[in-house]
Amino acid sequence: MSTSFLPARIAVSRWVPGERLDAPEADPAPVPGAPVVGVLALQGDVLEHRRALRRCGAEVVLVRDLDGLAGVDGLILPGGESTTIGKLLERFGMLGPLRRRIDAGLPVLGTCAGMILLSDELDQDTVQPLVGGLAVRTRRNAFGRQRDSFDTRIEVSALAGGPLDVSFIRAPRVEAVLDDDVEVLAEVGGYPVMVRQGHLLATAFHPEVTGDDRVHHALVEAVRASRPHADGGVAHG
């Protein structure tokens, strides 16, 4: 028998699929000075993130190797299968270089499997390659199996504009915060599902499939802020 981990009030409030997904699919002309944001494209829902980032004015690069990684000012680790993505990062020699870029301040958004990969620890006995950097202990598949996936609206303390539309798909959750630097931005059932630690942002859910782009906007703004002297970056007088 499956158990529902959801408070009833969450299950009744749903976003409307496709409501805001009306952006054109064609490759947009590059905008000079646009922040260059990569999406790690080894496995997972890469194209949805590319679409969302484009709607936020970023130039998007699909990162599949070290050269791709070297060329980006920010990065998304997408949802998918964290074991697969981690093993591919290891096999392609990208784990160490990615860790070093993160240590040097690269703004990164990890969503779902991406949150798992960013975590310093997992709440499980089996070992899998992790990127790390985010001082949390995360539990994979914490809301149940595929059939327990759900769409919802959640309150996110750091985002203006009301509740955020998101999808939880075999989602993890944070079981423990391991450092005072980690800010909990949203919770479900008393567990953190969105956290920020400096330049690292992580969501247990998928913010890229609903057309509500505020999480991607937050990343793009963090990327702009991390390179304030670039042409077309945010001017501060």
Ligand code: GLN
């Ligand atoms: N359950 C997957 C994992 O453990 C994550 C699912 C997702 O990214 N939607 O990697």
